[in-house]
Amino acid sequence: MKKSRKQLISRLIAALLCFAALLPLSGCGEAKKTQKEIFAMDTLMTLTAYGKKGEAGLAAAEAVITSMDKMLDPELPTSTVYAINNAQGAAVVVPGQIAKMLSTARTVYDQSGGALDLSIYPLVKRWGFIDGKYYVPTDEEISADMGLLCFDKLVLNSFPSSGSYSVTLPAGGQISFGAVAKGCASDNAIAAMRQAGVTSGIVTLGGNVQTLGLKPDGSNWNVAIQDPNNTASFLGVVSVGETAVITSGSYQRNFTDLRGKTWHHIINPATGYPSSNSLVSVSIICEDGTLADCLSTAMFVLGENKALNYWRTYGGFEMIMVTSDNRIICTKGLIEKFTLSNQSYTLSFSE
Ligand code: AMP
Ligand code: MG
Numbered sequence: 001m002k003k004s005r006k007q008l009i010s011r012l013i014a015a016l017l018c019f020a021a022l023l024p025l026s027g028c029g030e031a032k033k034t035q036k037e038i039f040a041m042d043t044l045m046t047l048t049a050y051g052k053k054g055e056a057g058l059a060a061a062e063a064v065i066t067s068m069d070k071m072l073d074p075e076l077p078t079s080t081v082y083a084i085n086n087a088q089g090a091a092v093v094v095p096g097q098i099a100k101m102l103s104t105a106r107t108v109y110d111q112s113g114g115a116l117d118l119s120i121y122p123l124v125k126r127w128g129f130i131d132g133k134y135y136v137p138t139d140e141e142i143s144a145d146m147g148l149l150c151f152d153k154l155v156l157n158s159f160p161s162s163g164s165y166s167v168t169l170p171a172g173g174q175i176s177f178g179a180v181a182k183g184c185a186s187d188n189a190i191a192a193m194r195q196a197g198v199t200s201g202i203v204t205l206g207g208n209v210q211t212l213g214l215k216p217d218g219s220n221w222n223v224a225i226q227d228p229n230n231t232a233s234f235l236g237v238v239s240v241g242e243t244a245v246i247t248s249g250s251y252q253r254n255f256t257d258l259r260g261k262t263w264h265h266i267i268n269p270a271t272g273y274p275s276s277n278s279l280v281s282v283s284i285i286c287e288d289g290t291l292a293d294c295l296s297t298a299m300f301v302l303g304e305n306k307a308l309n310y311w312r313t314y315g316g317f318e319m320i321m322v323t324s325d326n327r328i329i330c331t332k333g334l335i336e337k338f339t340l341s342n343q344s345y346t347l348s349f350s351e
Contacts, residue, residue, distance in 0.1 A: 031216035183293025249281030277303030
């Protein structure tokens, strides 16, 4: 998954600034702090644990993230996803992490009318978002790749007696976990830290954050939400307990074509083009990081009104939506939790 140097540097800076924004907001009493930066999944990640078990916790967290990275890279011939995409319709044995991502993604696929579709990978690749060779496809290319959408035909089998799973994808179809891998990685990193005995910690995977317990002084974490209009800054802060805060945004990866039109990396499976609605970012607050990551992408594609209807129908998460005309719409569970820090936005809460 190679990216252009310029893009990589700007994403590194964005991740650093995002973390810098987070740090002063989550200052942490007297507990011993252990911190590690790693680069995986094309993302700068910062892992932080408090207390005596910190070093063991971070080593365990790093190990699970590194192994997921190797398992999920669709361009790496030794990865499980590569095996699925090249099995020509044969079943491939997969680990529980992949099964969990697939079943969560399938639920969100069904409930969102296909707004999240992991089989969109051929189109993501065609637009150049995998190798950084950006390109605006022709209508013919878009309809050819749309013909490869097949997430509804993917079969996930579970074998409870052996605790194993298998996946069958129609020949020609290709999936990737770009929309969900970081949420699952933060889930697994937090679980690994907890198993190692850590009771307070936080991981930031690019702009995505997941927490373990509370801050060492027993108070909530304050997570900064990046400002899409100025990625060096943040537009507000959300106060949370143990949860994931996961953001999808058009500012996170995009390119401008020779005519001056900017295209971003979240594709609407209904059109084959980058989704085009009033949203510039969506942050999901949900205890399950895998679900939060599926939802952030799906709600971004659905747009403001359909996303709110989804939340009203299914619930189980809170949401911060930012629009291109500088509105911030939060779901009502955030009334006491979200604090605006950039007054150029107007804030409202939705029922
Ligand atoms: P996220 O940042 O979690 O919203 O994920 C965006 C990434 O998921 C993109 O960079 C693509 O690799 C992939 N992707 C883009 N559009 C979709 C979609 N509609 N459904 C599933 N994956 C997508
Ligand atoms: Mg996502």
